[in-house]
Amino acid sequence: MKPMGSLTEHYWLVQRMAKALGCDTAQAVEEGRLDPQEWAEMVTRCRGCQVTCACRDWLARAELEEAPRAEAIGGCENALVFAEL
Template sequence: MIGYPEAPKAWWLTRGMARISGVNLPRAVVEGWLQRAELEDLITRCAMCRAGQDCEAWLMRSGAERAMPEFCPNKSGIEALIA
């Protein structure tokens, strides 16, 4: 199981944003198209972001959204993983 007990909220938010784009981060690591270090970079970038509350609120009301919000610092990195 891939997870980040040292940064659970950042992991949850990053994984949620990836899901919006149709990206399954744990599967990406297991299948080898995302390195564990790259995933750690995404989590760290999220943990350092000051928009955590905005992100959480956006995810809770995202509904059928299929595009990440512009304010997400991981937008380009996650969208690069879209098959």
């Protein structure tokens, strides 16, 4: 089992993934579509993800594009949550 990644790093990876997918997590929390506990669980799931290196590369490419991506990178532990948002 791989050790959990840095809390700060994975917080920002989740934020970057949300932005790349056109999701506004702050608005989702405000509207009650995402509760604070689920947000914390998203960061925790990201910390244990097996595709972190590929995710960083995917995000770097996505951030160069104008339009949001349709779905998260394959293997993203939070793909289903992002799809619902």
